[in-house]
């Protein structure tokens with residue numbers, strides 16, 4: 001076999017692919033099941049954006065914390081939240097990550113450092129600052145990451161958090177997932193600066209922009225700024241330019257897209273295809289090995305859906321549990 005030109009060994013590359021494929025199939029299945037009317041509430045899919053979530057979160061341990069967005073399934077899976085429990089949560093069933101009472105936009109698993117998806121744009125950034133402040137006191141080299149969309153990057157909470165993080169030199173990284181749209185509004189219509197690096201500089205933070213569909217570019221850039229934060233170097237901003245495969249929410253007709261845009265995205269900007277081409281092209285992993293992961297993932301997702309459908313609904317008595325934390 002040829003030498004491995006990648007910064008990850010083969011088991012780590014296979015694991016990264018498995019995580020990205022799990023997110024993709026999880027989301028594609030939700031797309032189908034939602035259109036059948038099987039899923040309650042709102043669902044925002046992360047398909048197309050996998051390389052960013054997995055490339056960044058792959059650099060973290062359980063002691064590191066993340067604050068997610070309304071488009072949070074990918075962050076959850078990347079952070080190690082159980083897809084079986086997530087599926088139950090999205091179906092609103094007992095046994096879900098939050099007892100089936102939160103749904104898609106509120107999945108959290110504190111044991112994995114996943115502080116929660118969040119339906120309020122920009123609300124994760126102050127939470128990540130709090131987690132980073134705690135990490136700074138603990139002195140174990142832990143970091144916190146706040147994910148935010150290009151649209152949410154205009155929220156006051158986000159901008160105030162950049163300032164607070166810089167002033168307090170917090171070990172926090174702000175990831176702007178720039179998929180070009182906030183609902184149906186083009187990024188260029190809603191954000192005045194071309195580069196988030198400039199915006200970060202305005203608050204005294206270093207910023208980096210990467211191709212968010214290139215797993216290796218994301219992984220490398222994230223690795224550097226996370227390591228810097230772990231060793232006391234302070235906060236940073238990472239912009240990932242990416243694409244979303246589906247509408248803003250499930251049911252969105254996407255009439256605001258240019259003609260042919262979605263075909264181009266799927267054909268030329270698919271992070272999973274890019275990853276597969278890179279690792280098979282280098283002779284490090286075979287197409288057969290990737291296909292075996294694809295099959296195993298499809299089986300897992302099928303099992304998750306079967307179990308979610310079979311699980312009972314929360315009861316009226318469940319309404320009053322999990323409201324307050326006991327210490």
Ligand SMILES: Cc1ncc(C[n+]2csc(CCOP(=O)(O)OP(=O)(O)O)c2C)c(N)n1
Pocket residue numbers: 070071119120121122148149150151152153177179181182183248
């Ligand atoms: C404070 C607040 N304002 C408005 C909304 C409604 N809303 C939900 S998602 C969204 C667009 C988000 O766009 P972006 O941040 O780019 O994330 P993306 O959906 O592209 O991942 C808006 C306006 C909200 N949830 N919270």
Ligand SMILES: [Mg+2]
Pocket residue numbers: 149150151177178179180181182183
């Ligand atoms: Mg967006």
